[in-house]
Amino acid sequence: MNRSLLVPFYEHPADRPEAWSALVDAAPSLYGVVVNPASGAGDAPDPAFAAAAGRLRAAGVRLLGYADTGYGRRPHAEVVTDLVRHRDWYGTDGAFLDQVATAPAALAHYRRIAVAARSAGAATLVLNHGAHPDPGYEELADLLVTFEGPWDTYRTLDLPVAAHYCHLVYAAPPGIRPATPVHCAVPGTGAHPWGTLPHLLESVR
Template sequence: MTTSSCSSRSSLLVPFYEHPADRPEDWAAVVAAAPALYGVVLNPASGAGRSADPAFAELAGRLRAAGVRVLGYADTDYGRRPHAEVVSDLVRHRDWYAADGAFLDQVPTEPSALPHYRRLVVSARAAGLRTLVLNHGAHPAPGYEALADLLVTFEGPWDSYRHLDLPVADHYCHLVYAAPADVRPATPVHCAVPGTGAHPWGTLPHTLEPTR
């Protein structure tokens, strides 16, 4: 069972999908936790959106000033979203929010999609995005390991996670929701939040929750 074992190099990857104007105290807590963070996934509108959002631009500046990686969110729809659309999303994240990395969501696990994702990774790196995270949500084919800095090899609820014996490596990340307060996933980079339902990533990890 992968539960609370964690290395001393533990750090948080935070996918917090809330607007800064709606949750200023929560975002302040994220910025304040900078030394404990691997990075923050910035997701203004299921991607960069159609125009720059000044509130997210200001937040991204605060994160960068605190030394936090800013990872622009882009949905790849398991390889179905066209290459040009994904790259355009990443470039907007770079130009509008000075993102220095990318979080590619809904990445398949099958080796047949590797050529598509190799092209995406080459384009992302050419655009200056230094840190790349692929969110498979499950353990992928070995070829993906050479493409990115971090692979999300589990995303799901605690009730499923606690029964699994998953591979652990420095470049793997587990994202767990519906998690009790004392849960810390097994991978060095991780995130466990209390949120449930269709939008669990609208909640912060227990350790980052501000005092109300």
């Protein structure tokens, strides 16, 4: 089965155990799951997240530790600390860097982070720009999120598509499939759209 779904699912396993079980069931269709206990790794291991991550890992799912980069404003050391904690506490084998800058001026900063992430064991590195970035970022990561936003906006755009681009769409109706090979479309809206699972999971369970 094609591993096409990159799932940023930001709900606690103790609150939504059935949804985390659905992710395990859908393992063959997943490019990866973003592990995000506390807008990052948090200050201490979370046993519920560790258990959920262990189940996904046992099912062969790539786990991407979440770290906010603040569009280049968050210090390098804080980002790397998040990634190391994800690795040590949850067994992540990749990294999902959020709020990544798009301008070339920040390339040197992100190049340092990318090198540190690889050194910390991130076999897969995803940069979430949310918009189309300077081409220089393409050499830094395995996957670039070049769109994150609502379906009503996405449907009006003619965005470039490449094998290493990913589109994350929320407020999406059933049956919607973003144009990129790796993608996610969820029904969630408002300030917390990534508390819902992608529509496509219903077809792979």
